[in-house]
Amino acid sequence: MSITETQSHFxxxxxxxxxxxxxxxxxxxxxxIEDDLLKVLLxxxxxxxxxxxxxxxxxxxxxxxxxxLNDTVSRKLKEKTGVEISHLEQVATYGxxxxxxxxxxxxxxxxxxxxxxxITLISxxxxxxxxxxxxxxxxxxxxxxxxxxxxxxxxxxxxKNKVQYTSLxxxxxxxxxxxxxxxxTFELILGYNIEKKSFRRRLLAAEIIVxxxxxxxxxNRPAKLYCAKASSKEHFFQRSIEGPRN
Amino acid sequence: MSITETQSHFxxxxxxxxxxxxxxxxxxxxxxIEDDLLKVLLxxxxxxxxxxxxxxxxxxxxxxxxxxLNDTVSRKLKEKTGVEISHLEQVATYGxxxxxxxxxxxxxxxxxxxxxxxITLISxxxxxxxxxxxxxxxxxxxxxxxxxxxxxxxxxxxxKNKVQYTSLxxxxxxxxxxxxxxxxTFELILGYNIEKKSFRRRLLAAEIIVxxxxxxxxxNRPAKLYCAKASSKEHFFQRSIEGPRN
DNA sequence: GTAATAGTGTCTATAAGACACTATTGA
DNA sequence: TCAATAGTGTCTTATAGACACTATTAC
Numbered sequence: 001m002s003i004t005e006t007q008s009h010f011x012x013x014x015x016x017x018x019x020x021x022x023x024x025x026x027x028x029x030x031x032x033i034e035d036d037l038l039k040v041l042l043x044x045x046x047x048x049x050x051x052x053x054x055x056x057x058x059x060x061x062x063x064x065x066x067x068x069l070n071d072t073v074s075r076k077l078k079e080k081t082g083v084e085i086s087h088l089e090q091v092a093t094y095g096x097x098x099x100x101x102x103x104x105x106x107x108x109x110x111x112x113x114x115x116x117x118x119i120t121l122i123s124x125x126x127x128x129x130x131x132x133x134x135x136x137x138x139x140x141x142x143x144x145x146x147x148x149x150x151x152x153x154x155x156x157x158x159x160k161n162k163v164q165y166t167s168l169x170x171x172x173x174x175x176x177x178x179x180x181x182x183x184x185t186f187e188l189i190l191g192y193n194i195e196k197k198s199f200r201r202r203l204l205a206a207e208i209i210v211x212x213x214x215x216x217x218x219x220n221r222p223a224k225l226y227c228a229k230a231s232s233k234e235h236f237f238q239r240s241i242e243g244p245r246n
Numbered sequence: 247m248s249i250t251e252t253q254s255h256f257x258x259x260x261x262x263x264x265x266x267x268x269x270x271x272x273x274x275x276x277x278x279i280e281d282d283l284l285k286v287l288l289x290x291x292x293x294x295x296x297x298x299x300x301x302x303x304x305x306x307x308x309x310x311x312x313x314x315l316n317d318t319v320s321r322k323l324k325e326k327t328g329v330e331i332s333h334l335e336q337v338a339t340y341g342x343x344x345x346x347x348x349x350x351x352x353x354x355x356x357x358x359x360x361x362x363x364x365i366t367l368i369s370x371x372x373x374x375x376x377x378x379x380x381x382x383x384x385x386x387x388x389x390x391x392x393x394x395x396x397x398x399x400x401x402x403x404x405x406k407n408k409v410q411y412t413s414l415x416x417x418x419x420x421x422x423x424x425x426x427x428x429x430x431t432f433e434l435i436l437g438y439n440i441e442k443k444s445f446r447r448r449l450l451a452a453e454i455i456v457x458x459x460x461x462x463x464x465x466n467r468p469a470k471l472y473c474a475k476a477s478s479k480e481h482f483f484q485r486s487i488e489g490p491r492n
Numbered sequence: 493g494t495a496a497t498a499g500t501g502t503c504t505a506t507a508a509g510a511c512a513c514t515a516t517t518g519a
Numbered sequence: 520t521c522a523a524t525a526g527t528g529t530c531t532t533a534t535a536g537a538c539a540c541t542a543t544t545a546c
Binding site for chain 2: 006020021022023024048051060061063064066067068069072090092093094095096097098103104106108238239240242
Binding site: 424425426442443446464465466467468469470488491 | 522525528
């Protein structure tokens with residue numbers, strides 16, 4: 001009997017239900033900008049456990065239809081927001097005997113950035129309400145289900161860190177935007193103001209955005225419109241934004 | 247009936263085995279320095295699946311004895327190396343229907359740094375051999391089990407990235423070390439040489455190491471010995487090492 | 493004109509790389 | 520003295536922050 005035949009035999013007799021394995025799910029921190037505020041999508045849970053509590057959206061892997069973890073997350077994102085996401089990345093995985101009352105559980109946490117435009121939030125049987133809330137409000141006033149306050153804090157920290165050395169905030173803006181709008185987005189996430197000249201020099205030197213030739217006309221001097229090069233939604237700068245000196 | 251009583255009722259009737267959930271494991275890329283080479287610990291699998299193939303060490307969560315994922319990883323590390331690790335961090339989580347022949351599986355990958363001193367590698371019923379192999383050798387010549395070549399590559403990339411802006415390599419050296427030894431360790435990981443003056447300026451300015459007062463005597467001019475401040479095994483520098491200019 | 497926002501010129505500050513130099517040991 | 524490694528002095532380069540300045544629009 002060859003090794004391969006023996007392995008086939010092993011697999012035929014293998015039953016996952018004989019083993020103690022943890023519950024495994026995914027959770028998402030979905031960020032967007034609305035009314036000049038960084039907001040996060042929360043759902044009010046319609047099912048046990050933690051029924052009636054606010055939580056990050058998430059759910060279980062569908063072993064039949066999901067080929068990979070990314071499929072699971074994309075499916076969940078679409079169920080709640082109905083739109084494609086601009087940016088998605090894994091943040092961390094949390095596992096312990098006590099984080100879920102059902103028993104040992106593991107959750108893989110993702111962070112997503114989406115453009116808030118023409119989005120209709122979708123409730124379903126798992127969530128009786130779906131809302132965008134400002135990140136500051138949540139951190140100050142909301143007790144989320146499970147360990148979701150920790151997951152949210154870690155995801156926000158990841159976002160803030162990456163905004164210092166990448167071009168990620170481009171994913172929160174529409175196809176075309178002005179440099180002032182982009183700077184404002186960076187500032188909203190970082191929580192402090194950036195020097196205008198430094199910001200423009202940095203973005204233009206990186207050659208990750210191109211002028212469209214159009215202008216945004218407002219009540220004042222019109223501003224050049226730019227769009228991001230396809231490859232530049234996550235450009236890594238060589239140096240970080242340092243913030244104001246004292 | 248209150249919400250809480252209803253939730254208790256829900257939990258009493260909850261049976262995890264009714265649901266399709268993935269196999270969930272942890273895998274580790276354990277780095278050390280030996281003979282001026284960056285090496286990784288590999289095991290030859292003694293059990294199906296992938297029996298007889300080289301793989302990263304790992305295993306399943308023990309739902310009874312492990313309180314958290316970190317407990318699982320610490321336990322596994324100790325099983326193989328018998329020593330405490332200097333640095334441990336999560337790298338990423340991999341999940342798909344096809345990565346393990348037993349079915350849908352998720353693995354949480356960790357990267358560890360350990361000091362190679364007085365370590366006796368330990369084989370057990372799950373691994374017939376346990377060895378340190380140079381990272382370059384593995385990447386060039388070894389077909390690892392499952393998706394472990396990818397996990398290894400991602401972990402090594404994470405290590406290289408962090409070495410550019412943190413003090414992580416301190417974790418690969420003994421209690422006391424010279425600046426030249428530390429620089430050599432940085433260089434082995436990065437794969438290129440660092441300018442000596444820049445390196446020393448950077449490390450000393452950060453105030454993360456202190457002179458012990460002792461000297462390392464060799465065949466040449468003796469070198470000052472330093473030890474790391476307790477809090478400085480993972481110092482984040484403001485700027486990255488940039489590498490040679492052209 | 494003024495207010496408001498877009499956009500620039502140019503200085504300083506910080507920390508990295510380059511590279512030649514000096515220092516201290518063993519043999 | 521020489522080879523080898525430890526350690527320094529100092530110049531250049533790159534890019535960030537500061538801040539005052541000019542430019543263009545609506546009113």
